[in-house]
Amino acid sequence: MEHLLDVKNLSTEFNIDGTHLKAVDDVSYHIDKGEIVSFVGESGCGKSVTHMSGLQLIPTPPGKITGGEVIYKGIDLLKLKPDGEEIRKIRGGEIGFIFQEPMTSLNPVLTIGEQIMESIILHLKVGRAEARRRTIDMLKKVGIPDAESRIDDYPHQFSGGMRQRLMIAMVLSVNPKIVIADEVTTALDVTTQAQILELLRDIVKSMDTSLILVTHNLGVVARYAERIYVMYAGTVVETGTTKEIFNNPRHPYTIGLMNAVPRLDDPKDKKLVPVEGLPPNLANKKDQCPFLPRCVFRTEECHSSPAPSLNEVREGHAAACYVDVSKVQNNNIVEDEVASSMIVGEQEKPIINEPALPEENLLEVNHLKMYFPVTKSIFKRKVGEVKAVDDVSFYLKQGETLGLVGESGCGKSTVARAILRLYNPSEGEINFQGQDISKMRKKVLRPLRRNISMIFQDPFSSLDPRQTAESVVGEPLIVHNLVNNRNEYTQRVDELFRMVGLDPALKNRVPHEFSGGQRQRIGIARALASEPSLIVCDEAISALDVSIQAQIINLLESLKEQLNLSYLFIAHDLSVVRHISDRVAVMYLGRIVETADWETLYDNPKHPYTKALLGAVPIPDPFIEEEREHVVLKGEVPSPLNRPTGCSFHNRCPIATPECKTIDPSLSEIEDGHEVACINI
Amino acid sequence: MTQFIIQRIYQTVIVLFILSLFCFLLIHMIPGNPVLTILGDEATPEEIRMLTEELGLDRPLPMQYLSWLGGVVQGDLGTSIIYREDVKDLILKRLPPTVHIGITSFIISIVAGVPLGVIAAVKRGGWIDGFITTSSNFSMAIPNFWLGILGIYLFALNLGWLPVQGYVSPTEDFWASQRYVIMPSLVLGLSTMAILARQARSSMLEVIRQDYIRTAISKGIKTRVVIRKHALKNAIIPVVTIAGLMLPNIVGGSVIIEQVFNVNGIGRLVLQSVFNQDIVVVQGCLIVLAIAVAAANLLVDLSYGYFDPRIRYK
Numbered sequence: 004m005e006h007l008l009d010v011k012n013l014s015t016e017f018n019i020d021g022t023h024l025k026a027v028d029d030v031s032y033h034i035d036k037g038e039i040v041s042f043v044g045e046s047g048c049g050k051s052v053t054h055m056s057g058l059q060l061i062p063t064p065p066g067k068i069t070g071g072e073v074i075y076k077g078i079d080l081l082k083l084k085p086d087g088e089e090i091r092k093i094r095g096g097e098i099g100f101i102f103q104e105p106m107t108s109l110n111p112v113l114t115i116g117e118q119i120m121e122s123i124i125l126h127l128k129v130g131r132a133e134a135r136r137r138t139i140d141m142l143k144k145v146g147i148p149d150a151e152s153r154i155d156d157y158p159h160q161f162s163g164g165m166r167q168r169l170m171i172a173m174v175l176s177v178n179p180k181i182v183i184a185d186e187v188t189t190a191l192d193v194t195t196q197a198q199i200l201e202l203l204r205d206i207v208k209s210m211d212t213s214l215i216l217v218t219h220n221l222g223v224v225a226r227y228a229e230r231i232y233v234m235y236a237g238t239v240v241e242t243g244t245t246k247e248i249f250n251n252p253r254h255p256y257t258i259g260l261m262n263a264v265p266r267l268d269d270p271k272d273k274k275l276v277p278v279e280g281l282p283p284n285l286a287n288k289k290d291q292c293p294f295l296p297r298c299v300f301r302t303e304e305c306h307s308s309p310a311p312s313l314n315e316v317r318e319g320h321a322a323a324c325y326v327d328v329s330k331v332q333n334n335n336i337v338e339d340e341v342a343s344s345m346i347v348g349e350q351e352k353p354i355i356n357e358p359a360l361p362e363e364n365l366l367e368v369n370h371l372k373m374y375f376p377v378t379k380s381i382f383k384r385k386v387g388e389v390k391a392v393d394d395v396s397f398y399l400k401q402g403e404t405l406g407l408v409g410e411s412g413c414g415k416s417t418v419a420r421a422i423l424r425l426y427n428p429s430e431g432e433i434n435f436q437g438q439d440i441s442k443m444r445k446k447v448l449r450p451l452r453r454n455i456s457m458i459f460q461d462p463f464s465s466l467d468p469r470q471t472a473e474s475v476v477g478e479p480l481i482v483h484n485l486v487n488n489r490n491e492y493t494q495r496v497d498e499l500f501r502m503v504g505l506d507p508a509l510k511n512r513v514p515h516e517f518s519g520g521q522r523q524r525i526g527i528a529r530a531l532a533s534e535p536s537l538i539v540c541d542e543a544i545s546a547l548d549v550s551i552q553a554q555i556i557n558l559l560e561s562l563k564e565q566l567n568l569s570y571l572f573i574a575h576d577l578s579v580v581r582h583i584s585d586r587v588a589v590m591y592l593g594r595i596v597e598t599a600d601w602e603t604l605y606d607n608p609k610h611p612y613t614k615a616l617l618g619a620v621p622i623p624d625p626f627i628e629e630e631r632e633h634v635v636l637k638g639e640v641p642s643p644l645n646r647p648t649g650c651s652f653h654n655r656c657p658i659a660t661p662e663c664k665t666i667d668p669s670l671s672e673i674e675d676g677h678e679v680a681c682i683n684i
Numbered sequence: 685m686t687q688f689i690i691q692r693i694y695q696t697v698i699v700l701f702i703l704s705l706f707c708f709l710l711i712h713m714i715p716g717n718p719v720l721t722i723l724g725d726e727a728t729p730e731e732i733r734m735l736t737e738e739l740g741l742d743r744p745l746p747m748q749y750l751s752w753l754g755g756v757v758q759g760d761l762g763t764s765i766i767y768r769e770d771v772k773d774l775i776l777k778r779l780p781p782t783v784h785i786g787i788t789s790f791i792i793s794i795v796a797g798v799p800l801g802v803i804a805a806v807k808r809g810g811w812i813d814g815f816i817t818t819s820s821n822f823s824m825a826i827p828n829f830w831l832g833i834l835g836i837y838l839f840a841l842n843l844g845w846l847p848v849q850g851y852v853s854p855t856e857d858f859w860a861s862q863r864y865v866i867m868p869s870l871v872l873g874l875s876t877m878a879i880l881a882r883q884a885r886s887s888m889l890e891v892i893r894q895d896y897i898r899t900a901i902s903k904g905i906k907t908r909v910v911i912r913k914h915a916l917k918n919a920i921i922p923v924v925t926i927a928g929l930m931l932p933n934i935v936g937g938s939v940i941i942e943q944v945f946n947v948n949g950i951g952r953l954v955l956q957s958v959f960n961q962d963i964v965v966v967q968g969c970l971i972v973l974a975i976a977v978a979a980a981n982l983l984v985d986l987s988y989g990y991f992d993p994r995i996r997y998k
């Protein structure tokens with residue numbers, strides 16, 4: 004059968020300062036009509052470049068398509084002139100591209116109507132009035148309220164989720180045959196992600212359009228894709244139907260990915276198995292299996308042979324690997340490797356039954372409020388308040404991890420900053436080690452500061468880029484006067500480096516010489532330097548790739564055990580929070596709406612918002628996803644400036660009753676340690 | 685947008701207020717007694733007393749300032765010590781050539797500079813880019829007066845295409861006026877043109893690697909349309925800022941240009957008055973120029989609203 008799009012042996016290079024970076028290396032794939040096909044892999048593995056090459060969207064120079072064919076309707080797209088009539092008809096007209104960054108992918112100085120109409124007029128050859136009518140129809144179809152008036156608005160007047168809807172409207176308005184969605188939900192919250200992907204799927208299915216879903220999220224793949232291509236280091240390493248691949252993964256990298264991600268349905272004690280090491284440098288690639296240095300299945304043959312090519316292992320399922328992993332007792336290998344690669348877990352502790360937590364709380368936050376004034380005009384007249392955190396209470400014991408989840412903008416980071424006293428709380432108490440630090444003067448507070456540290460998403464973003472790793476880690480030692488001389492300082496810095504699994508020899512390097520995972524290790528070392536009892540982790544692992552993410556999660560967990568640390572773990576990834584937390588609090592619009600121990604919260608959620616959040620998280624298992632009901636939460640998080648009356652969730656709540664508009668529910672205990680703020684449960 | 689305008693006007697008023705303070709204090713910045721400096725050593729006590737009174741120097745400083753400012757607001761800039769003429773009239777007489785040349789040179793620098801920068805950016809790395817970039821770097825390094833003299837020598841004396849120097853008002857003879865104005869305007873505007881070209885080039889290069897340009901290309905739009913419709917309006921925003929910042933440059937440059945081309949404008953008036961120690965005239969000219977620059981800057985700022993909807997809808 005002839006495929007709708009048939010790509011054969013595509014290769015793309017980037018030539019930068021004389022080095023050839025093989026971003027795409029001999030990739031072949033095909034798409035059939037109406038299919039949803041997913042490309043999975045970590046960042047930098049060439050997913051975007053692969054798809055941009057086909058439409059000649061690669062910046063040349065430095066990019067160069069060095070070989071292959073991209074056959075669409077019998078024409079090789081690579082043979083067409085890059086700015087010629089023929090390819091421009093296909094580009095945008097027949098094959099649409101939706102990019103990752105919704106915030107920057109629309110032109111800020113043109114109205115959204117103009118941008119969508121432009122496509123329609125160009126490809127469908129209709130007049131402006133007709134194009135405008137179609138645009139409004141399309142805006143309605145993608146769920147933009149008041150489409151008739153909003154068509155004349157500019158992109159900055161829309162939220163990130165809405166902008167991604169606009170992109171979908173723009174691309175689909177010309178009835179393309181193929182839509183390439185490149186990480187379209189990566190920057191969005193889970194509920195928005197679910198909204199966007201459901202919308203995209205429904206539209207392409209109704210139009211019989213094919214969808215290429217590029218993502219690093221295995222859950223998204225399992226929920227939406229029919230067929231998969233797994234990419235690694237610029238090559239396709241495995242392909243097959245979604246069910247086949249999840250059921251019977253045959254490439255060690257695919258297996259590694261699956262073991263590295265925490266899942267909502269994991270047993271709690273499941274140890275994540277990170278894929279150790281780093282992805283290879285694509286410059287000067289050797290003709291060898293690219294996964295070799297990180298592979299736990301490698302044999303002599305792998306070392307001595309050229310890079311393996313895709314081999315059919317079953318009907319429609321191919322993997323690029325010399326070893327038949329289904330015949331190897333892989334569990335043993337994996338366990339061994341983990342043990343030997345664990346740097347921190349050396350002093351194997353005998354497993355004691357969960358140590359009893361102390362009676363008194365390490366941290367107790369009572370009725371914390373954090374309001375920011377909203378000023379208007381040049382006279383800085385106060386016209387209102389953003390109630391970023393509005394009456395939040397929780398506690399944390401020594402040695403415990405409390406997870407704080409919620410969509411972006413719900414006040415998680417503000418809570419963290421208030422606890423660190425980077426903000427002065429408007430009201431409420433923050434009792435830390437028995438003292439209220441919420442109103443403490445800076446001078447009195449200083450000696451206490453060393454007991455609370457913070458780990459950020461990117462530890463270097465707020466630091467001088469010329470600062471060495473050593474000074475990043477050592478700074479708290481000096482600030483808090485924790486060392487007496489140069490010698491002690493050096494010893495302590497080296498010790499910290501080893502604690503987080505870094506070679507102290509790297510300490511004179513500057514930030515950009517480290518990978519994302521290494522940078523986060525440095526951030527952790529810095530946080531540990533002052534020997535704190537509490538560490539606040541604000542989205543500490545969100546920017547990392549899944550295989551690296553698992554390494555950092557394991558590190559945080561073993562450090563906690565060794566040093567009896569407490570974590571306030573803030574993240575938007577609910578699976579990660581479930582994996583790492585003892586108790587979890589769910590925030591919505593500046594309030595905690597539900598809190599419980601992790602098991603209760605995930606197995607028996609009561610608040611409709613918690614249920615919606617959990618329902619939106621895709622589970623990386625196509626068989627489970629098939630059975631699951633997908634209830635998508637409507638609407639967007641309202642601005643904290645005009646919080647809905649009564650229960651602030653009432654405008655999105657699926658079980659709201661009329662009273663919800665007037666009664667403002669407060670947290671009440673429904674069973675031991677499980678508190679919910681809802682009047683209807 | 686209304687708020688943006690109000691805010692800008694408010695800021696302009698504050699800036700003008702501070703500038704007026706400087707202009708006023710100028711008279712006190714001259715070392716020694718200003719009256720003695722002006723009159724010279726042979727002044728009689730009577731003359732000294734009269735000038736002191738005329739300048740109001742016998743009153744307390746804040747009072748002096750307020751009455752001076754009051755005068756300025758009502759259009760009374762005092763009387764020239766040397767010419768014994770009303771300063772306002774003096775300035776009004778000398779203003780047209782300066783404004784004419786200034787505006788012409790500003791327009792030339794924008795109309796030529798921006799497209800040159802855009803072309804250089806689009807053809808980045810090619811010979812056109814190299815030519816534009818090199819010549820704009822070169823233009824910025826040439827001093828105005830040198831270029832002016834060179835121009836006179838070449839186009840007026842040697843080729844005889846343009847008049848050597850002087851100024852004719854457009855109301856008198858429109859075409860002759862253009863012939864007089866073109867060379868001083870070009871000379872005055874050249875460095876601004878070069879700076880705007882450079883700014884337009886770098887801002888265009890910045891814009892064409894933005895995600896929304898990639899989006900536009902992925903829609904199948906012609907490169908030419910992408911540049912004109914999607915890139916230009918974004919790229920122009922920082923150029924407008926720089927253009928506003930260049931205004932004082934043009935005003936300052938006019939002092940030299942008017943000298944070289946023998947144009948009887950404000951620039952020359954300032955220079956003559958400084959040499960004559962005619963402080964009242966210097967004060968008057970400076971305040972008028974400050975108001976002109978501030979007003980032009982205000983217009984430039986307001987044009988942001990046209991280019992950038994994010995400001996319009998604030």
Ligand SMILES: Nc1ncnc2c1ncn2[C@@H]1O[C@H](COP(=O)(O)OP(=O)(O)O)[C@@H](O)[C@H]1O
Nearest residue numbers: 017026045046047048049050051052053062285
């Ligand atoms: N414009 C570019 N210039 C140089 N290198 C690039 C460019 N775009 C992509 N690359 C390189 O190509 C490789 C593949 O990138 P990409 O396709 O974006 O990965 P993915 O989409 O899978 O995250 C990376 O090593 C990246 O650094």
Ligand code: SF4
Nearest residue numbers: 292295298305324325
């Ligand atoms: S070919 Fe060898 S090294 Fe490569 S993935 Fe397979 S087993 Fe691992």
Ligand code: SF4
Nearest residue numbers: 650653656663681682
């Ligand atoms: S109080 Fe009402 S609106 Fe709020 S969560 Fe409960 S049912 Fe929904």
Ligand SMILES: [Mg+2]
Nearest residue numbers: 050051185186
């Ligand atoms: Mg990508």
